[in-house]
Structures are given as structure tokens and as C-alpha cells.
Amino acid sequence: MASEIHMPAPICLIENRHRKLVVCEEALQVLSKIRQPVVVVAVVGLYRTGKSYLMNKLAGKNSGFPLGSTVQSKTKGIWMWCVPYPDRPGHTLVLLDTEGLGDVEKGDTQNDTWIFALAVLLSSTLVYNSFGAIDQQAMDQLHYVTELTESIKAKSSHGDNTGRLEDSAEFVRFFPTFVWALRDFTLQLEMNGHSITEDEYLENALRLQKGDSYExxxxxxxRKCIRFFFPTRKCFIFDRPTNRKNLPHLESMKESELEPDFVEQATQFCRYIYWTSKEKTIPGGHIxxxxxxxxxxxTYVDTIHSGEVPCMENAVLxxxxxxxxxxxxxxxxRYVELMEQKVKLPTETIQELLGVHADCEKEALQVFMARAFKDDERKFQAELMKTLDQKKEEYCQKNEQESSKLCWAALMSVSGELEDNIKNGIYSQPGGHKQFVGDLKKMEERYHQKPKKGIMAEAVLQQFLKEKENVSRAILLSDKALSEKEKEMAEAKAKHEAAERDRxxxxxxxxxxxxxxxDQNRSYEMNLQQLKEKMEKEREGLLEEQQKMMDSKLKEQEAMMKEGFQxxxxxxxxxxxxxxxxxxxxxKPSWMATVLGGLVDAATFVLPSAVSKVAGSILSNIIRRW
Structure with a gap:
């Protein structure tokens, strides 16, 4: 759980080792222990622009991410700090502080591009930090956003779809919210003699110019890239926190020693990030x-190492x-754990065991559904159905084995006198067969009185009696008190009783x-039902995702028309x-039918033939009811 993660200070997530990116194992281990949804806030920007200060404030600390007090960049690679999410139980806030872009000591713009691209790919909120106003110089410095079309792919099915803005329409599905933080801002927020908001200032700075010239x-x-890739945008301005002389000591300064306007601006910034940042999701809405x-x-860093472009679709798959x-x-x-807890072998009936199995299978399937995603061909769910069916059969066999042990033990305890009489020749005398049959019946009665023998009670008894048939026949044939006719009738009766027991x-x-x-049919229908419920939720998520994209494009289309860019x-x-x-x-209903049909196809391939034969009819009946 995230509450058990104690990170007193940030650690390196992605190290920039000699201009080569390497994922740090320690950070992966920390993240792997967090099973809660994460909200990922990353900050990017030129080096020495005070990015780390904002991240420390989001962590609720004055220090942590190194601020640095010289012209040298302190943060190398991408550093991570996981903290409990303020006022959002069950969530973890993951803060990513990135290496300053444009570090003259590094002299590698491609390395900076990858840092920027990774921040975009990993975050749910991206903070771009810069000094001063949004002017052409600021836009030129943000050239990394124009290179995203070269460094990120949404889909792999269209081959090499990098390099063109129109091929990146899918970016909206998984790109983060964009927040532009303007540090040491000194301009008046006015336009045409009227006061404007920070957001209006940003949108005005993103207006396009008409014309087709190269310039x-x-x-x-x-501007197009920001507008098309980041439909949700926000701007914050910050005064200088203190005088230049005190800036190197910012970590040790109390809030009361900072400029009040700056303190309020930082508070508003943190409040916005806390309130509006959403869980990190991947296409399809999976959290x-x-x-x-x-x-x-x-996955992303390994892809970069291989010389390929990170592809969201490939990463998700x-x-x-x-x-x-x-x-x-x-x-x-989970199924095995529950079965071991709930079932006490042997059971008196098969239905008792199947009832426990059904309860455990249902909970196991819920565990699977909660974690699984994009199992488009339903291979993993079908494999789970097969695995649990096999586990059920193992329990059935074990149930029979345990029952057989008890039954044979019960028979041994009640047949001792009978066995001694056979051994001592008590029945090898005139009238012995009648006595043998009577003793055998009494033994059966005592056996039936033994409780909790399980489902093999009759089968084991039948096997025991079958083993005694030759003994009975030998005693019958040697019994001089019976005529041949009586012997024939007794033998016929014994055969009839044996046949009746067999039946x-x-x-x-x-x-x-x-x-x-x-039970297999019940299992099949339950799997279809739970898959339908899961896919209904996923369909809602897909439609919300589609609507989000449509809304952003409609908004941008309206703006383009107003600005005259037909x-x-x-x-x-x-x-x-x-x-x-x-x-x-x-x-369309056919969308759901196709999804469920995928489970039918996969299950028909892996499940026993008895289930395969009824799979199609079950699906048809379920779809008809739905």
C-alpha cells in the first residue's frame, strides 16, 4: 500500500548516464510496491529556472529535490518522490523532477528531447517552467513540444507515422494536462486596456499568424502543437520569491521571509494541481x-535504447x-487460498464441493477482472477458465481419494468379525451360506451407520462386496444343506443384487x-456476465475518451474558424x-457481441469438448436476454 511507502527524500528514477538514459532499479522497486492509483506530476523546463522548488512545495516540503544555487544544473535525469496524495485517500502522488533542458555543459539536444518526451509519456499533469513572459524566445525554447511528433508514436499499425502533426491526433488520448508556470513575471496582465487572466494571456500567446511563409x-x-496536443491548459504567474541575494538560501528560508504575493501564488498553484490532477491512465481508460x-x-527507456521511437500502443500491449x-x-x-480455507474434504455430496468451488471461482474471477486489461482475444480469461476447471477436477479427485480412505477404514473396522469367520472356516459347513449372507448384511448396516464417509461410500462398498463375490460363491457351492435348485436361485439372486448395485x-x-x-455451464455464463459488466465499464470509458477528444477538437475547430484558419x-x-x-x-450491440464472441472462441479452444458444444448456444441465449 502507498501508505507504507516512506520516502524521506527523492530518488533517481531515470539516470542520465553519459547522455544515456538508464532506469534505476531502486526506484522501480519502490513503484512496484504501490498498488494504488498514481497521479503523476512532472516538471520540465530550462535548467536553473527553479523547477525543483515547485515540486518540493507539492511534496509539502521546503527541501528534497535539490534547488541548486549556482549556474550548474543539479538535477540529472528524472528524479522521483512518492508521497501520500493530499485529501485523496487511496492514491499516491508521484512527483517527477526532470533534468534542466538546454544545459550548455551537456550539449546534446536529442538527450533533452527524450527527457521531455518521457515526462510527457509518464505524467498525468505536465508543468512547463520558464522565466518571464511568453514571447517568441519562450516559444523557441519550447521547441521540444514540436519534436514530440518525431519522438512519440500513438499507434504502431500505421507504420512510421511520426513527423506529421495530423498523424498525432491520438496524442490527446494519453497526453497530460499542460500547466505553464511563468517565473519572475513582471508584466501587467492587460490587453487592449483591459485586465486579463493568466489563462487568457496564455491563449492569446498561442494565437496563430496567417500566411504560408516559412517564417x-x-x-x-x-503554438499548434500545444493547442492540438494539450487541449487542457492552465497558466500561473509567479513574482520573484525574494531578492537575488537571498535566492541561494531559498531552501532554508521560512515562508514569512518570502514575498507574500509569491507565497500566495505558490499556494494557488499547489491547490490547482491537487484539485484537478487526475490518475494516470493509458488509452482505454485503464488506471x-x-x-x-x-x-x-x-518499457519506454528500453525502447529508446533500442533506437526505436516509444509507441504508446506497443507499450500498452x-x-x-x-x-x-x-x-x-x-x-x-486466490482460488486455491479460498478453497483451502472453505472446503473440508471429503464432502458428503459432489454438489457441496461444487458449491464451494463456485463461490471461490467467482471471487477469483473478480480478482482477475480487477487487474486484467486489454485481453482483446480473451486468451487469458479463457486460460483462467481452463485452469480453475482443472483445479476443480483436482479437488474432485482429492475428494474421492479422501473419501475412499475413510470408507475403507470404516469397512475394516466393521468387517473384522466377518473376515475372521471366513479365515477360520466358520461358513464352510451346512447352512454356512445363509449365515455368511446374514453377517454380510449386518456388516453393511454397521458400515452405513458410520457417519461422514463422503461421496465414495457406495462405490467403495460395491468394490468390497464385489471382492467377496467369489468367497460367497465358494461358500454357496460347498453348502450341503442346500439343494442344487436352491443354490441356483441363491446365485441368481446374488447376481441380480450385484447388477442392481452396479446400476x-x-x-x-x-x-x-x-x-x-x-457447473461448467454456470461457470461459462458467469464468465460471460462478468466480462460483459467489465466491458460495459470499459465502453463507458472509451466513449468518455472519445467525447473528450471530440470536445477538444470542436473547441479548437471553433477557435480556428474564428481566427480565419479554414x-x-x-x-x-x-x-x-x-x-x-x-x-x-x-x-452498437454488435460491439459487445464481438467481445463476448471472443471469449467463446478462446474458451472453445481450451475448455473440455463438453463445454465447447454448448458454448455457442449459451452465448446466443445470453445475448438474446441482454
């Missing part, structure tokens, strides 16, 4: 835990494969098989129509 294209590109964040960080296997393992372990045993086995088949507005209109069509397809 205008360069002017517009970073990221610390454990998943660790996997994402490693890679993550899903690992997580779904873990979900399968967790669910199986009863077969009837019991058939009933057990039917109960198992009914070509851009038309391009956005095409994207909006495509999103509408996708949403309509998601809403």
Missing part, C-alpha cells in the same frame, strides 16, 4: 498503479501481456457428471467525424 510556419508550429508506472518507465499473466496468477492463487453406482456417476456439466478547421472536422463514427460503432 510564419515556424512561428505557428509550437495506472505504481506497479504499472514502473513497467511503463522501463507489452504491459497488458505481463499484467494479464499476473492477473491470471493472482486469481489462481446404482452408474446412476450416481451419471448424476455427478450432469452436475459437473451444469484549412485547419476542415482538417479538424474530418477528425471529429471519424471520432463520431468510432463512437457510434462502440455503442
Amino acid at each position: 510564419i510556419q515556424l512561428f505557428n508550429l509550437p 495506472v498503479t505504481g506497479h504499472l508506472l514502473a513497467s511503463l518507465a522501463k 507489452s504491459l497488458a501481456k505481463v499484467e494479464n499473466q499476473a492477473a491470471l496468477d493472482d486469481a489462481t492463487a 446404482e453406482i452408474q446412476k450416481q456417476k451419471q448424476a455427478e457428471l450432469e452436475q459437473k456439466l451444469e 484549412k485547419e478547421a476542415n482538417r479538424l472536422n474530418g477528425e471529429i467525424n471519424q471520432l463520431r463514427n468510432q463512437s457510434q460503432n462502440i455503442k
Whole structure:
């Protein structure tokens, strides 16, 4: 749990080792222990712009991330600090402080681009920190945002789709909220003689210029990128915290020693971040835990090392494969744990065991559903169905074994006198067969009186009696008190009783098989039902995601039309129509039928043939009811 994570100070998450990025194992271990949703706030910006101070404030501390008091950059790579989320129980706030961009000592712009891209990919809120006003110099310094099309891919299915702005429409699905923090801001927030807000100042700075010249294209590109990639934007301005002489001592200064306006601005900034930042999610709406964040960080850095461009779709698929296997393992372990707690072998009936199995299977499936995601072909859920069915059969076999042990022990305890009489030849005399049959019946009665023998009581008794048939026949044939006719009648009666017992045993086995088949059908329907419920929630998430994208594009389209950029507005209109069509397809009943059909196909492949035969009809009936 996140409350058990104690981080008195930040640690390095991604080390910049000789301009090569390396994920730090210690940080991965810390993140892997956090099973709660995480809200990830990353700060980026030029070096020596005071980024670390804001992150320390978000952590509720004056120090932690090194502020530095010289012209040298202190933070190298990406540093991480995990703290309990203020006023949001069950969540962890992960703060990422990145290496200052544009460090003249490093002289590697590609390395800076990767740092910026990783901050975007890992965060749910991205804070861009800069000095002064949003002017052309500030935009030029933010050239990293224009390079995102070269350093991030949303999908892998379209080949090399980097390098073009229109190919990055999917970025909105997983890009963070963008917050621009302007430090040491000295201008008056006025425009055309009227006061304006920080947000209005930002939006005005992002207005495009008309024209097709190369210079205008360069002017517009970073503005387009910010507008298209980050539809949710916010701006904060900060006065200088103290005089230049005291800046090196900022960590040790009390709030009362800082400029009051700056203290209030920092408070408002932190409050906004706390109130509005959302859980980190991946496309499809799946919420990221610390454990998943660790996997994402490693996947992205490994991809960069390989010389490839980080791809969100590939990262999600890679993550899903690992997580779904873990979900399968967790669910199986939970099933076994519950069965060991709840079932006491042997059970008196198969139905008793199947009832406990059904309860444990239901909870195990819930464990699986809570963790699994993007199991599009339903292979992992079908594998879970197969695994739990096999575990059930193992318990059934163990149930029979335990019952057999008790039954044979019971028989040994009640058949001692009978066995002694056979051994001592008591029945080898005239009238011995009648005495043997009577003693055998008495032994059966005593056996039936023995409690809690389990489901093998009759089968074991039948086996015992079958073993005594030759003994009975030998005693019968040697009994001189009986005529040949009486012997024939007695032998026929014995055969009839044996056949009747066989029929009863077969009837019991058939009933057990039917109960198992009914249980498999119940299991199948439960899996379909829980999958439907999960997919209904995911469909809601997908539609919300689609609506979020449509709203952002509609808003941008309206702005483009007002500013006179009809070509851009038309391009956005095409994207909006495509999103509408996708949403309509998601809403169709056939979408759910396809999802459930995927489980049928996967289950038919891995489950016993008896279930496979009824899978299609069960699905049809369920879909018809739904």
C-alpha cells in the first residue's frame, strides 16, 4: 500500500548516464510496491529556472529535490518522490523532477528531447517552467513540444507515422494536462486596456499568424502543437520569491521571509494541481498503479535504447501481456487460498464441493477482472477458465481419494468379525451360506451407520462386496444343506443384487457428471456476465475518451474558424467525424457481441469438448436476454 511507502527524500528514477538514459532499479522497486492509483506530476523546463522548488512545495516540503544555487544544473535525469496524495485517500502522488533542458555543459539536444518526451509519456499533469513572459524566445525554447511528433508514436499499425502533426491526433488520448508556470513575471496582465487572466494571456500567446511563409510556419508550429496536443491548459504567474541575494538560501528560508504575493501564488498553484490532477491512465481508460508506472518507465527507456521511437500502443500491449499473466496468477492463487480455507474434504455430496468451488471461482474471477486489461482475444480469461476447471477436477479427485480412505477404514473396522469367520472356516459347513449372507448384511448396516464417509461410500462398498463375490460363491457351492435348485436361485439372486448395485453406482456417476456439466455451464455464463459488466465499464470509458477528444477538437475547430484558419478547421472536422463514427460503432450491440464472441472462441479452444458444444448456444441465449 502507498501508505507504507516512506520516502524521506527523492530518488533517481531515470539516470542520465553519459547522455544515456538508464532506469534505476531502486526506484522501480519502490513503484512496484504501490498498488494504488498514481497521479503523476512532472516538471520540465530550462535548467536553473527553479523547477525543483515547485515540486518540493507539492511534496509539502521546503527541501528534497535539490534547488541548486549556482549556474550548474543539479538535477540529472528524472528524479522521483512518492508521497501520500493530499485529501485523496487511496492514491499516491508521484512527483517527477526532470533534468534542466538546454544545459550548455551537456550539449546534446536529442538527450533533452527524450527527457521531455518521457515526462510527457509518464505524467498525468505536465508543468512547463520558464522565466518571464511568453514571447517568441519562450516559444523557441519550447521547441521540444514540436519534436514530440518525431519522438512519440500513438499507434504502431500505421507504420512510421511520426513527423506529421495530423498523424498525432491520438496524442490527446494519453497526453497530460499542460500547466505553464511563468517565473519572475513582471508584466501587467492587460490587453487592449483591459485586465486579463493568466489563462487568457496564455491563449492569446498561442494565437496563430496567417500566411504560408516559412517564417510564419515556424512561428505557428509550437503554438499548434500545444493547442492540438494539450487541449487542457492552465497558466500561473509567479513574482520573484525574494531578492537575488537571498535566492541561494531559498531552501532554508521560512515562508514569512518570502514575498507574500509569491507565497500566495505558490499556494494557488499547489491547490490547482491537487484539485484537478487526475490518475494516470493509458488509452482505454485503464488506471495506472505504481506497479504499472514502473513497467511503463522501463518499457519506454528500453525502447529508446533500442533506437526505436516509444509507441504508446506497443507499450500498452507489452504491459497488458505481463499484467494479464499476473492477473491470471493472482486469481489462481486466490482460488486455491479460498478453497483451502472453505472446503473440508471429503464432502458428503459432489454438489457441496461444487458449491464451494463456485463461490471461490467467482471471487477469483473478480480478482482477475480487477487487474486484467486489454485481453482483446480473451486468451487469458479463457486460460483462467481452463485452469480453475482443472483445479476443480483436482479437488474432485482429492475428494474421492479422501473419501475412499475413510470408507475403507470404516469397512475394516466393521468387517473384522466377518473376515475372521471366513479365515477360520466358520461358513464352510451346512447352512454356512445363509449365515455368511446374514453377517454380510449386518456388516453393511454397521458400515452405513458410520457417519461422514463422503461421496465414495457406495462405490467403495460395491468394490468390497464385489471382492467377496467369489468367497460367497465358494461358500454357496460347498453348502450341503442346500439343494442344487436352491443354490441356483441363491446365485441368481446374488447376481441380480450385484447388477442392481452396479446400476446404482452408474446412476450416481451419471448424476455427478450432469452436475459437473451444469457447473461448467454456470461457470461459462458467469464468465460471460462478468466480462460483459467489465466491458460495459470499459465502453463507458472509451466513449468518455472519445467525447473528450471530440470536445477538444470542436473547441479548437471553433477557435480556428474564428481566427480565419479554414484549412485547419476542415482538417479538424474530418477528425471529429471519424471520432463520431468510432463512437457510434462502440455503442452498437454488435460491439459487445464481438467481445463476448471472443471469449467463446478462446474458451472453445481450451475448455473440455463438453463445454465447447454448448458454448455457442449459451452465448446466443445470453445475448438474446441482454
